[in-house]
Amino acid sequence: MSKAYNVMAATCPSRTVLHRIGARWTVFVVNALAAGPMRFTELKAHIRGITSKALTETLRAMEYDGLILRTDYGGNPPHVEYALTPLGHSLLGPLRAVREWAETHVPDIESARAARSTTGS
Amino acid sequence: MSKAYNVMAATCPSRTVLHRIGARWTVFVVNALAAGPMRFTELKAHIRGITSKALTETLRAMEYDGLILRTDYGGNPPHVEYALTPLGHSLLGPLRAVREWAETHVPDIESARAARSTTGS
DNA sequence: CGAGACGGTATAGATTGGATACCGGTATCT
DNA sequence: AGATACCGGTATCCAATCTATACCGTCTCG
Numbered sequence: 001m002s003k004a005y006n007v008m009a010a011t012c013p014s015r016t017v018l019h020r021i022g023a024r025w026t027v028f029v030v031n032a033l034a035a036g037p038m039r040f041t042e043l044k045a046h047i048r049g050i051t052s053k054a055l056t057e058t059l060r061a062m063e064y065d066g067l068i069l070r071t072d073y074g075g076n077p078p079h080v081e082y083a084l085t086p087l088g089h090s091l092l093g094p095l096r097a098v099r100e101w102a103e104t105h106v107p108d109i110e111s112a113r114a115a116r117s118t119t120g121s
Numbered sequence: 122m123s124k125a126y127n128v129m130a131a132t133c134p135s136r137t138v139l140h141r142i143g144a145r146w147t148v149f150v151v152n153a154l155a156a157g158p159m160r161f162t163e164l165k166a167h168i169r170g171i172t173s174k175a176l177t178e179t180l181r182a183m184e185y186d187g188l189i190l191r192t193d194y195g196g197n198p199p200h201v202e203y204a205l206t207p208l209g210h211s212l213l214g215p216l217r218a219v220r221e222w223a224e225t226h227v228p229d230i231e232s233a234r235a236a237r238s239t240t241g242s
Numbered sequence: 243c244g245a246g247a248c249g250g251t252a253t254a255g256a257t258t259g260g261a262t263a264c265c266g267g268t269a270t271c272t
Numbered sequence: 273a274g275a276t277a278c279c280g281g282t283a284t285c286c287a288a289t290c291t292a293t294a295c296c297g298t299c300t301c302g
Contacts, residue, residue, distance in 0.1 A: 014220075014223045014224050014227050015170075017223040017226070017227055017230055018148060018219070018220070018223050019145065020230075021143070021219060021223065022142070022143030022144070022145060022148070023143070024140065024143060024259085027139060027143070039279085039280090040279075040280050040281075041278085041279065041280075044280095049136075051259090051260060051261065051262090052280080052281065052282085053259080053260075053261085053281090053282080053283095054259070054260070055281095056280085056281060056282085057259090064233070064234060064237050065230045065233055065234060066229060066230060066232075066233025066234075066236075067230075072280095076267060076268055076269090076279090077267085077268065077269080077278060077279050077280090078267090078278090078279045078280050078281080079279080079280090080279085080280065080281090087226060087229050087230070087233070090222070090226070091222060091226075093218070093222075094215070094218040094219045094221075094222040095219070097214070097215040097218045097219075098139070098142060098215040098216070098218075098219060099135075099139070100215075101211070101212060101214075101215040102135045102138040102139050102142065103135050105138070105208060105211070105212075106135050106138055108187060108208050109138055109141075109186045109187060109188075109208070111187075112185070112186055112187025112208070113185060113186060113187075115187075116185050145290085160248085160249085161248075161249050161250075162247080162248065162249075165249095172290085172291060172292065172293090173249080173250065173251085174250090174251080174252095174290085174291075174292090175290070175291075176250095177249085177250065177251085178290095193249095197248085197298060197299050197300090198247060198248050198249090198298080198299060198300080199247090199248045199249045199250080199298085199299095200248080200249090201248085201249065201250090
C-alpha cells in the first residue's frame with residue numbers, strides 16, 4: 001500500500017496540502033512560473049488582479065512548502081527571482097488538467113448559472 | 122486554437138470557475154459523491170470536519186453551477202439526496218490527479234516545511 | 243411524554259483576504 | 273538640487289469568509 005494518506009481523514013496532512021493548492025493564487029503563480037523564473041513585479045503584472053500583499057504571501061507560503069525557490073540577487077535596484085522547484089514543477093501536470101477542465105467547461109457552468117437565474121425561484 | 126479562455130485575464134470567467142473548484146470543500150464533496158448519491162448527514166459524516174453551514178453553502182453553490190443535483194423526496198422524515206451531474210462527474214478526473222499529487226507529495230512538502238523550521242531564521 | 247433523526251438556519255466570533263498607502267535606497271529626469 | 277519613478281515588499285484598515293454552537297419543525301420510537 002503506497003496510499004498512506006487519506007484525504008477525508010481531517011487529521012490528514014494532505015488536507016493542508018490541498019488547502020495550499022486551492023489557495024486562490026497558487027494556481028496562477030505555478031502557471032506563470034511554468035515558462036521560467038520571474039521577478040516580483042513581472043509576476044504581479046502577469047497575474048492581473050493580484051495585489052502585492054497577496055502575491056507576497058502566496059510566494060512565501062509556496063517557498064515554505066518547497067514549491068518555489070526565491071533567489072535574491074541583492075544589490076540595487078532590488079533584484080529577486082522566483083522559480084519553480086522540481087516539486088513545483090511536478091504540480092504543473094495535475095494543475096493543468098484542472099485549468100483545462102475549467103476552460104473547457106466555462107460555457108456549461110455559465111449556462112447552468114443562467115438557467116438558475118432566469119428559471120429559478 | 123480552441124483555447125478561447127485565458128486564465129490570466131482577470132476578466133475571464135474561468136477565474137470564477139477555478140475559484141469555485143478551489144473553494145476548500147468542493148473537492149471533498151465531489152470526491153465523496155464519486156461513489157454515488159448521498160444524503161446530507163451522510164455527506165457530513167463522510168467529510169470529517171465540515172460543519173452544517175459550510176456543507177449547505179458548498180452544496181448550494183455546486184448546485185447553482187450545475188455540478189450536483191439536489192433531489193428532495195420530501196415527506197417525512199426529510200429525505201434529500203445529492204448526486205453528481207455529468208458535469209460534476211467530468212470534474213472527477215482532473216481532481217483526482219490533484220488529490221493523488223497531494224497524497225504522493227505530502228512527505229516532500231512536510232520535509233520542506235521541517236527544513237525551513239529547523240534551519241531557517 | 244421525552245428523546246432523537248433529519249435537513250437544515252441563526253447568530254456570533256475568529257480568521258483570512260483585499261484595497262490603499264507607504265517605505266528605503268538608488269537612478270534618472272528637469 | 274529637487275522631484276519623480278523603479279523595485280520588492282510592509283503596514284494598516286476594512287470587508288468578506290469560515291467556524292462553532294445552538295436551535296428549528298416535524299415526525300417516529302420508546
